[in-house]
Structure formats: structure tokens, C-alpha cells
Amino acid sequence: MGRSVVQVLVYSQTPIWDAPWRNNSVGASSGSGFVIKGNRVMTNAHVVGWAKQIVLRRFQDPRPWLAQVEHISHECDLAILKVENPDFFDGLNSLEIGELPKVQSPVITCGYPAGGEQISYTRGVVSRIEMQNYVHIGNKAFLSVQTDAAINPGNSGGPVFQGDKVVGVAFMGIPGLENTGFFIPPSVVNHFLIDIEDGKYDGFPKAGVRIVSLQNPAYRKYLGLPPTGDGARIDSLADYTEKDGILKADDVILEVGGHRVGSDGTILLKGNRVYCTAAFQEPQDGGKLKMKIWRDRTEIEVSVPMKVRKEEENTGNLYDIPPRYYVYAGLVFTPLTLDYVKTFGRNWRNVANLEMVYELYYRKNEKPESARKEPVVLAATLAHPVNADIRLASRAMIDKINGKRIESLEDLIEAFENNDKKQHLIKFGSGTIESLDTEKANQAHKSILETYSIPSDRRL
Amino acid sequence: MKITKNIFAVLALITANQAYSQQSATVSTDWQKSIVLLDVTRNNHNFRVPWDKRAQSVSKFGLVLEGRELITTATGLANHTLIRIQKGGRGKWTNGKVLWIDYQANLAILGVENDDFWNDLIPAKFANAKGLKENLQVIRWRGGNIEKRAAEFSRFTVADANFNQAPRIELKASSEIEGAGQAELMVSGDLVVGLVASKISGTCSVIPAPFITDVINLRRKNNYKGLGYFDFIWQPASNPAVTDYFKLEGEPRGVLVIKPGEKTPLKLHDIILEVDGFPIDIQGDYLDPNFGHVIMEYLACRNKWAGDNVNFKIWRNGSIKEINFKLPKADFSDNLVTDRPNDVEPTYLIVGGLVFVPLSAEFLSSWGGDWQRSAPFRLVFYNSQKAKKDQKSLVVLSLVLPDFYNIGYQQRSSQNIVIEKANGKMIASLEDLASAVQSPKDGFHIFEFKKGSTLKKIVLDAEKLNEANQRIAKRYGIPNLQKLK
Numbered sequence: 030m031g032r033s034v035v036q037v038l039v040y041s042q043t044p045i046w047d048a049p050w051r052n053n054s055v056g057a058s059s060g061s062g063f064v065i066k067g068n069r070v071m072t073n074a075h076v077v078g079w080a081k082q083i084v085l086r087r088f089q090d091p092r093p094w095l096a097q098v099e100h101i102s103h104e105c106d107l108a109i110l111k112v113e114n115p116d117f118f119d120g121l122n123s124l125e126i127g128e129l130p131k132v133q134s135p136v137i138t139c140g141y142p143a144g145g146e147q148i149s150y151t152r153g154v155v156s157r158i159e160m161q162n163y164v165h166i167g168n169k170a171f172l173s174v175q176t177d178a179a180i181n182p183g184n185s186g187g188p189v190f191q192g193d194k195v196v197g198v199a200f201m202g203i204p205g206l207e208n209t210g211f212f213i214p215p216s217v218v219n220h221f222l223i224d225i226e227d228g229k230y231d232g233f234p235k236a237g238v239r240i241v242s243l244q245n246p247a248y249r250k251y252l253g254l255p256p257t258g259d260g261a262r263i264d265s266l267a268d269y270t271e272k273d274g275i276l277k278a279d280d281v282i283l284e285v286g287g288h289r290v291g292s293d294g295t296i297l298l299k300g301n302r303v304y305c306t307a308a309f310q311e312p313q314d315g316g317k318l319k320m321k322i323w324r325d326r327t328e329i330e331v332s333v334p335m336k337v338r339k340e341e342e343n344t345g346n347l348y349d350i351p352p353r354y355y356v357y358a359g360l361v362f363t364p365l366t367l368d369y370v371k372t373f374g375r376n377w378r379n380v381a382n383l384e385m386v387y388e389l390y391y392r393k394n395e396k397p398e399s400a401r402k403e404p405v406v407l408a409a410t411l412a413h414p415v416n417a418d419i420r421l422a423s424r425a426m427i428d429k430i431n432g433k434r435i436e437s438l439e440d441l442i443e444a445f446e447n448n449d450k451k452q453h454l455i456k457f458g459s460g461t462i463e464s465l466d467t468e469k470a471n472q473a474h475k476s477i478l479e480t481y482s483i484p485s486d487r488r489l
Numbered sequence: 490m491k492i493t494k495n496i497f498a499v500l501a502l503i504t505a506n507q508a509y510s511q512q513s514a515t516v517s518t519d520w521q522k523s524i525v526l527l528d529v530t531r532n533n534h535n536f537r538v539p540w541d542k543r544a545q546s547v548s549k550f551g552l553v554l555e556g557r558e559l560i561t562t563a564t565g566l567a568n569h570t571l572i573r574i575q576k577g578g579r580g581k582w583t584n585g586k587v588l589w590i591d592y593q594a595n596l597a598i599l600g601v602e603n604d605d606f607w608n609d610l611i612p613a614k615f616a617n618a619k620g621l622k623e624n625l626q627v628i629r630w631r632g633g634n635i636e637k638r639a640a641e642f643s644r645f646t647v648a649d650a651n652f653n654q655a656p657r658i659e660l661k662a663s664s665e666i667e668g669a670g671q672a673e674l675m676v677s678g679d680l681v682v683g684l685v686a687s688k689i690s691g692t693c694s695v696i697p698a699p700f701i702t703d704v705i706n707l708r709r710k711n712n713y714k715g716l717g718y719f720d721f722i723w724q725p726a727s728n729p730a731v732t733d734y735f736k737l738e739g740e741p742r743g744v745l746v747i748k749p750g751e752k753t754p755l756k757l758h759d760i761i762l763e764v765d766g767f768p769i770d771i772q773g774d775y776l777d778p779n780f781g782h783v784i785m786e787y788l789a790c791r792n793k794w795a796g797d798n799v800n801f802k803i804w805r806n807g808s809i810k811e812i813n814f815k816l817p818k819a820d821f822s823d824n825l826v827t828d829r830p831n832d833v834e835p836t837y838l839i840v841g842g843l844v845f846v847p848l849s850a851e852f853l854s855s856w857g858g859d860w861q862r863s864a865p866f867r868l869v870f871y872n873s874q875k876a877k878k879d880q881k882s883l884v885v886l887s888l889v890l891p892d893f894y895n896i897g898y899q900q901r902s903s904q905n906i907v908i909e910k911a912n913g914k915m916i917a918s919l920e921d922l923a924s925a926v927q928s929p930k931d932g933f934h935i936f937e938f939k940k941g942s943t944l945k946k947i948v949l950d951a952e953k954l955n956e957a958n959q960r961i962a963k964r965y966g967i968p969n970l971q972k973l974k
Contacts, residue, residue: 239945242897242900244896245896245897245898245947245948246950247933247948247949248897248947250933251933251935264945264946265940265942265945278945383866383873386866386870387870391866391870391941394940394941395941418727418729418730420724420725420727420728451733451734452730452731452733459747460747461724461747462745463731464728464730465730466733
């Protein structure tokens with residue numbers, strides 16, 4: 030078993046989100062992985078994110094083996110690696126993915142954690158099974174299994190065994206909690222493997238509903254239900270779900286994907302009560318989810334088309350795609366993302382201006398009609414006489430350029446490039462106005478790029 | 490007995506005479522007959538538990554004025570229940586009362602009913618605008634004696650608009666005195682330079698004498714109209730490309746209006762060149778003859794009061810225009826988050842354990858000095874928004890007092906959310922809510938919260954509401970389930 034568990038050595042480089050043409054210095058890290066069928070290696074996405082070079086080491090084999098990412102899911106923190114030299118797999122058995130282990134049942138984690146060079150095994154039991162926020166992406170929750178078997182840095186991506194089957198992929202701990210490690214359960218692993226069967230990763234679909242408990246007898250009576258019983262309520266819908274028109278506010282979900290939904294919003298999944306969003310993650314992109322709904326005092330069946338949604342991507346951590354930007358006359362523009370605001374420091378929520386936080390997190394829920402596809406910020410100003418009089422030099426939301434409302438970075442470039450007036454007029458989210466002399470700005474543009482060694486004025 | 494009393498009277502007479510002689514010897518004043526100690530008991534309200542009151546005691550100082558009055562800062566006087574005054578730093582306490590107070594000016598005038606109180610006190614004299622900088626000292630009572638601490642003039646600033654404070658001129662002075670900010674006197678020689686309003690680290694913020702004397706004079710004439718303010722938002726027009734864009738002739742100068750107010754006739758992108766004859770520079774400052782370079786905002790208060798006329802010279806659509814308008818009163822009635830309700834008990838309405846309160850500055854302040862960071866973001870964000878026609882103010886569900894009646898709504902997601910409708914009616918005030926609760930829909934009370942809230946809807950059983958209300962009031966010891974305006 031242990032022979033098929035490999036060490037993953039990675040050199041990676043992350044971008045600097047407020048100087049998006051630059052990168053942080055190269056960092057070294059290591060994790061674990063294991064061989065699955067089809068001569069592939071599975072590991073965590075966070076082990077190989079932003080990788081510049083991936084080298085695998087086999088059990089007690091000193092040779093380095095070069096590998097590459099074939100598929101990666103940053104939301105469920107899994108990745109599939111391909112090894113350049115197929116000899117790598119000689120003598121290695123592929124491991125099989127098993128079933129969700131039962132609470133209290135024993136498991137063994139296996140990998141190359143910090144504190145030594147050799148493979149390490151630790152034993153523990155399944156402590157509990159719940160929906161958990163996956164920290165790598167930051168803004169999504171999936172089913173997760175907690176164990177008291179030690180999971181330490183370097184264990185990431187390693188298998189968790191029960192018998193000779195893999196029942197999970199070790200992936201995170203919670204700082205400050207002792208004897209708690211988390212692993213990704215088979216349902217999530219299999220969802221990822223099925224997703225990539227067509228050679229392309231699509232992601233987990235999202236229902237776009239906020240489901241709340243339905244335990245108040247008055248609310249149940251108001252909807253025509255007995256004071257106690259099953260069913261959780263749809264309290265609100267994302268803009269896109271509302272437009273689909275299939276689910277409605279005050280729908281009571283009685284059953285989802287064949288699971289009865291309790292009044293607290295949980296379903297029974299192989300003996301575990303977990304939040305019902307677990308069931309919403311079972312279908313693949315483009316699939317359908319069967320639901321029994323209580324609406325207008327009648328039970329109806331609906332089949333909800335499930336789609337992958339990108340609308341909330343910028344509120345999660347982004348990986349592997351270098352940041353988009355445009356530099357004009359020393360003004361650095363980039364999309365508003367969580368990664369960008371994190372450049373303000375750990376307490377970015379206190380530092381960022383209110384409009385920025387509102388735009389990133391609240392506007393699309395509260396005023397979807399006024400939300401922008403891709404809000405853009407002025408991230409920095411590279412000093413030059415042409416822009417020296419601009420007071421609001423960074424960390425500002427862009428509203429309009431030359432009268433054009435900016436919905437994306439492309440809009441902004443077009444607004445600058447197609448201006449025939451003597452000045453460019455930049456209007457910020459706060460209402461503040463700044464201006465550049467068009468002719469002088471165009472003249473200075475190239476030399477500013479050279480001065481600050483910016484290879485290209487844009488990355489789209 | 491009779492004899493003793495006579496002796497007492499004679500003694501009093503002697504002290505009064507001494508006082509008189511000291512007053513004439515102007516240089517040697519040691520202030521002990523001009524500053525008194527105030528002990529204020531007040532109800533401190535917790536706006537998040539609005540029925541709860543906690544008695545709090547505040548020590549302050551008062552300055553003796555002509556006409557048998559005292560002046561002090563307004564801070565700490567809100568919701569007072571008792572004011573006691575002690576002169577000479579020791580001995581008997583006398584009851585006082587507030588004769589006049591203005592929280593925006595941060596000044597209060599106190600009186601004492603007992604006329605004898607004034608016998609041995611000497612009214613202070615105020616410095617004029619030219620005498621505010623040299624030889625500063627902070628004066629207060631400390632352990633029964635007058636404490637004098639040196640202070641050094643730093644600068645004049647216009648106080649930041651924290652919440653809805655009208656702009657005020659402040660004198661900043663550094664001093665090592667500990668724990669100041671309770672209306673200690675800032676003096677220069679035998680003249681009062683101002684009252685210390687607050688002290689942060691080593692810097693005292695002082696309400697300067699010229700402002701205090703203006704307020705006192707107006708109030709004596711019964712002509713105090715309150716502070717005015719500029720209700721528009723501007724940005725410095727320091728970027729020449731911006732002034733070029735608006736084709737401003739001549740050197741860049743003035744400031745650009747970026748959010749016009751509703752009460753002043755300025756328009757978007759007007760460039761303000763002069764206010765009352767004072768040229769505005771590209772920073773947004775003007776040169777004050779008394780205070781040096783200060784921010785333009787202060788021209789709303791410089792010898793001006795709410796309702797006075799202000800003259801603006803502006804650049805609009807390629808030419809210079811002069812406009813005159815009446816300064817609006819700094820009541821901030823166009824703000825969505827309502828102004829600090831001073832001297833008013835917190836209002837609230839409890840419906841089946843759901844505690845509703847107005848979204849007020851005071852409510853936000855209950856998260857402490859750094860409320861802008863620690864209060865829920867969504868509520869803080871409303872503070873930057875103006876009132877709307879159909880919703881001039883907001884009501885928050887701040888807390889749920891757990892009872893089986895409201896089970897299902899006791900999670901954190903049903904706290905600090907803003908209500909939109911109750912039983913189908915738009916809610917802008919507690920009064921709206923109280924009246925909506927009078928007409929349930931088919932036996933239910935339906936509360937709908939703003940789009941995007943962590944909970945959108947709550948339904949309660951109308952029939953069982955009274956019973957639940959009584960049970961909740963009893964269980965949580967709440968004397969009144971509602972307190973409206």
C-alpha cells in the first residue's frame with residue numbers, strides 16, 4: 030500500500046496582486062500523493078498551486094521524477110498529476126477509492142509529513158463527518174471528514190486508508206485545535222474524477238439558494254405544514270437562480286436527490302446528518318437534481334438544472350491564472366478580487382474603503398441590477414510627472430472612464446484608447462474625479478513601462 | 490446657637506471681601522474661585538439592550554460666568570439625573586441644573602437655585618482670538634487643590650466629522666496632564682483660552698474662547714440658532730488636468746463638488762473658488778485671519794450660524810457665478826442613519842422577543858470607539874448613505890430574546906438585519922412598525938428584511954403574540970416592551 034504513496038516536491042511562485050506583472054520569490058514546499066488508475070497521481074490542489082516545477086519521489090527510490098498538473102480543482106482542493114516518464118509507475122499498484130467511512134471506524138493516514146524524510150503512518154478514528162469550509166478556496170463548503178489521526182504539513186494530498194481502500198485525501202488541519210485533521214471524502218474525490226473523464230474540469234454546480242431551518246410553528250402553519258415535521262425553507266435566491274424561475278422563495282425542500290430534508294436543513298447521508306447542500310453537490314455540471322418541494326400548500330416534484338457558477342469567483346482565492354491587468358501612463362488597473370484586497374494586509378477589511386468591500390461581497394446580492402461583471406480598481410500609480418498630480422493614487426474603485434461605465438478591464442482599455450478629448454477623465458467609486466492630459470499620457474506611456482520594467486502594458 | 494450663626498455670617502462676609510480684593514488684583518488669580526467641580530450622575534444606556542439603564546457617575550469641571558451661570562462641555566451630560574456642584578475643591582455639594590445645552594457646539598450652561606452659592610465666586614474672563622497661543626496652562630481641581638500643568642500650543646484644526654458632528658474649530662495643545670478632557674480650563678495668564686473637550690495621548694483638544702464667547706452672547710440674546718454645515722462633498726482640485734477639463738481659467742484653485750447636497754444650491758462639478766470672500770486653495774483650505782490655514786468646512790461656522798447667508802463664488806459651465814444661500818442647520822435630517830438622540834431614552838419595540846431599534850448613530854456607537862470596524866459591516870455601510878424618499882430612516886432587528894414562540898429565529902443570522910416591510914407595509918421607523926403590527930395578515934405577522942440580509946423573512950403567530958410578549962417581558966425582566974418617540 031505504502032509503495033503507491035509518493036512525495037511531491039514543488040517549487041512555486043505566486044503573483045503580486047497589486048503589481049500584477051511581478052511575482053514573489055520562488056518558494057519550496059512538499060506534500061504527498063498517491064497513484065490511482067490510469068497511471069496518474071492524485072494530490073491536493075494546494076500542494077501544486079502556482080507550481081513552476083513538480084518533482085515526485087517514490088517510496089525508497091532516490092531518483093527525481095518530473096510531473097505536471099493534468100487537472101486541478103481549487104474548490105475541492107484536488108489535483109491529478111501526469112508523470113513525464115511512464116517508468117515511474119513500474120511496480121506501483123494503483124489505489125482504489127472506497128466508501129465513506131463510518132464515524133468511530135479506524136483509519137490510517139499515510140504520507141510524507143514534516144519532521145522527517147521517510148514515509149509516515151498514523152492511526153486514528155473517524156471523529157465526525159460534516160460540511161466544512163475548504164480553506165484553499167476560502168468561500169465554499171464541501172463534505173469533510175474529521176479524524177484524530179495526525180495530519181501535518183506535508184501530509185497534504187496523501188491517502189487515508191481503511192483496509193486496502195482509500196477513503197479520503199488528507200488536506201487540512203485547523204490551527205489551535207489539537208488532534209483534528211480533515212480529509213476529503215470519496216464522494217468529493219469521485220465527483221472530481223468523473224468530472225475530468227471528458228478531459229476537462231468543469232467544477233461543482235451551485236444551486237444559488239439560501240436554505241434556512243423551518244422550525245417555527247407559526248411559519249410552518251403559514252405555509253400550510255404541520256407544526257413539526259420535515260422540510261427546510263428557501264429564504265432567498267441568487268440573482269441567476271431567480272432568473273431561472275424554477276425555485277422560489279418560501280419553497281420548502283422536502284427531499285433533495287432522494288434524501289429527506291429535516292426541518293433544520295440537514296439530510297441523512299450514510300448515517301450522518303449533514304447540511305443538505307451536500308446533496309446539491311452530487312450532480313455534475315449540466316446535470317439535474319430531483320427535488321420534492323412544498324409550494325402553495327401542495328407537494329410538487331421539480332427537476333433543477335445544475336450549473337457551475339462563476340459569479341462568486343472573485344470572493345474566493347484564485348490560483349494558477351496570472352492576474353489580469355492594464356497599465357496606462359503609470360496607472361495600474363486590475364480586477365477587484367479577494368487576492369487583490371488581501372495585499373492590504375491581514376486586516377484588509379479595516380483598510381479597504383467601504384465601497385470596495387460592498388462591491389466585492391454585497392452588491393451582487395443586494396442590487397444585482399447595478400452589479401458589474403468585473404469591478405476594476407486602480408491598484409497603484411507608478412510615479413511619473415504625467416500622473417504626479419493625481420491624488421487618489423491607489424486602492425480606489427473605478428466607476429467611469431471618459432464617461433463610459435467600466436464593467437470589465439476590456440471596457441477600461443477601450444475607454445482610454447478611444448478617447449478623442451484633450452483629457453482623460455477618471456471617475457472613482459467614491460465620486461472623486463481625476464484627470465490625465467491625453468497627449469502627455471500617450472507620450473509617457475511607453476517610457477513608464479520601460480522605467481518600471483513592465484514587459485507588457487496588459488495581461489487579459 | 491444664635492451666637493454661632495452670627496459668627497458664621499460675619500465669616501462669610503469676610504471671605505466675600507477677600508474675593509473682591511483678589512479680583513481687582515488681576516495678575517495673581519489662582520482660579521480657585523472661577524472653576525468648580527461637577528459630579529454628574531447619568532443613565533448610561535446600552536443601545537443594544539435598550540431597556541437597560543446603568544447609572545454612571547462623571548466628574549467634570551465648570552467655569553464661572555457673569556450672570557450667575559457656569560459653562561462646561563456637553564459631553565457626559567446626556568441623560569443626567571443629578572448634577573452636584575462643589576466649589577473650593579472641598580466641602581459642601583450644591584445641586585445644579587442645565588439651563589441650556591447644545592451637543593453639536595459641545596457646550597452647556599448650568600445654573601444653581603441657591604443664590605448664596607455665587608457669593609464668593611468670580612466670573613472668568615475670556616481671551617480673544619489673538620491671545621490663544623502663548624503661556625498655556627491647564628487648570629483643574631485635583632485632590633482638593635488647584636492643579637496647574639503647562640501646555641504648549643500646537644495648531645488649530647477643524648474637528649473631524651465623526652458621525653454627524655458639525656465642523657468646529659479646535660485648538661490642539663500638548664500637555665502631560667493625565668486624564669484630561671472633562672472641561673478643564675486652558676488658560677493664558679488670567680484669561681481663559683478654552684475648555685478641554687478631550688485628550689488623546691499627549692494632545693488636548695480645546696474648544697477655543699472666541700467660539701465660546703460667541704455662543705454665550707447669542708444665547709444671552711436668545712438668538713442662538715445652532716451650527717450650520719455644508720451638506721455637499723468636495724474634492725481638492727489640485728490636479729491641473731482636472732481644472733483644465735472643466736476649462737477653469739487662470740491658475741488651478743478651489744475645490745470640486747462631487748456630491749451635491751439637497752439643502753444647498755451647488756451642482757455636481759461646480760468649482761468653489763471663494764466663500765464669503767475667502768479664496769479657497771487647491772487643498773480645500775483658506776487663510777483664516779485668526780487661525781491660519783484651515784479647511785474650508787470651517788467657513789460654515791466662522792461667525793456664521795444655521796440660517797445665516799453664505800456667499801459662494803463658483804465656476805460653473807465655463808463662467809464665474811455668485812450664489813447665496815442659507816446655511817442649513819446641522820441636524821443631518823437627510824442622513825439615513827439618524828443622528829445621536831441626546832437626552833432621549835433609547836427607543837425600541839419588542840415583538841414576540843424580536844427587539845427592533847432605530848439604526849442610529851448611538852446604536853452603531855455601542856460597538857465602541859472603533860465601531861466602524863467592529864460593528865457589522867452592512868450596518869456601518871448605511872452610515873455613508875443618504876435618506877431615500879420612501880425610507881428616510883431604518884429599523885434594525887438587533888436581538889432575539891429566546892422563547893419557544895420565536896424558535897427558528899434565534900441564530901446569529903437573524904441579528905442586526907434591517908427590516909423592509911412588516912405585514913406588507915414599508916418600515917422606516919418604530920412607529921411604522923408599531924402600527925403595522927396592529928394589522929396582522931390572516932393571523933400572521935410577516936416581517937421581511939432587506940434584500941441580501943442573512944435572513945429574508947420571519948413569520949410569527951399573531952394570535953399568540955400577547956401571551957408571548959407577557960411571558961418574555963416577565964422572563965427577561967423588561968419593564969416596558971416598547972418605548973417610542
